[in-house]
Amino acid sequence: MIKDFVKGLWRENPVFVQVLGMCPTLAVTTKCVFGLSMGLATTFVIVSSVVVISTIRKLVPEQVRIPMFTVIIATFVTAADYFLKANFFEISKALGPYIPLIVVNCVILGRAEAFASKHGVARSFLDAFGMGIGFTCALVVLGAVREVLGAGTVFGYPVMWEGFTNWIVMVMPAGAFITLGLLVGVFNIVDKRVKSK
């Protein structure tokens, strides 16, 4: 049981290993706080929709399961969207269309199809929760690197020395690709070291 949860954090990390959900990963991680909000919103959607999907998995005919999954996911995405708009308007405005776009995040549909439609509610919940946390962590790390170099801050607090020159490329799309590539590289190096021990 616990394995279902842990594997999403490292061994099958959705960003660094499965390389899924690249659109929000690359687009919103200009700042830590955006990465965190996107990650948490995605976690909420993935956990709730996976629980519903695994509950009704035996009632859904094989042929229409993908539309069913999509409708369920879209419901929770709408809920998350309205929640952010009501309580965190600034963040909602900054993330823009990427919150509604969670509905097409393939991490979610991937877990629904590959895990929740074949396993019980408890295991599906743990699996989805692990994936969500893994996704959130990856986005925060990516956001941290880009925010430190691109703006000299972490979560809005200045961490660099006085007179630090912002690396403007890091808050642009090119910086997202460079950072993601380097982080996946570092991830693989660490992973190899850990495995060989």
Place this chain on the structure above:
Amino acid sequence: MKKLSINISPHIFSPVDTRYMMKGVFLALIPAVGASIFFFRMQAISLLIVSAFGATLTELVLQKLRGRKVRINDYSAFLTGVLLALVLPPSLPLWMAFLGSVFAVALGKEVFGGLGCNIFNPALLARAFLMATFPVHLTTWSNPVGVDTVTAATPLALAKFEHIIAPYLNLIEGNVSGSLGETSAIALLIGLVFLLRKKIIDHRIPAAFIGTVAVFSTITHLVAPGTFSSPIANVLSGGLLLGAIFMATDPVTSPVTVKGRWIFGIGCGLITMLIRIWGGLPEGVMYSILLMNALTPLINRASRPKRFGVANAR
């Protein structure tokens, strides 16, 4: 008794190897390096040293880390560093030049698998990275002879935004503002002659590149002489000569076929002129070469010579 040794062929080796090529290119760069030191003094010397040192150090560290044979004595990383310094503005902070040289070797070359496997010219890729990272510093130009507090527009920027043409003699000598190595046309042309004599580069790419720019700018100059500068000014100013002679001819990132080289050079010239005339930037040599670098595999495939006696497939 002397043993008879038997070797398999080949028995005759050409002296041309990576080291020979890189040394040749460096020798050809000496006039340009000299001119940059003459015009920009200490700024040029320190930028050149920092950049060449950074590139070589990065190559050494990465090759050690990856457990590969260390090949810094083939001078390719050193040359990348020198070329990078030559396309940087003289007043750039040294740590930015160092960062650029690390980027050039690490992300421009080594991540692709090292020398010969890179898609883009490492020095230009690093310049593009610095341009996107520190746009203000990369577009702050200073006048020659080390007066580092006075900023000045480059001849191309003057021509584009204020319609002032720099005197041709200054462009030939290099007594204008601009990147370290691009200002002196005569020094670069001496390098070109040397490279062609030693057969280190092929004449087709520089000829096609410079020729396209000359033809294109003749047409635009004839259509609107007040708005667009003359072909002579276009050829002599900016990074055109440096790019056409030393960057576009990089054997790794340019096509190998004869037809492909013409296409590559003409493409570079066209993109350069499009950017110079209708783009937002005064200069387009860097982006034109990088864009054509990306097209090089396609050009190679499209311009493959027909084998003798083989009919067309379609």
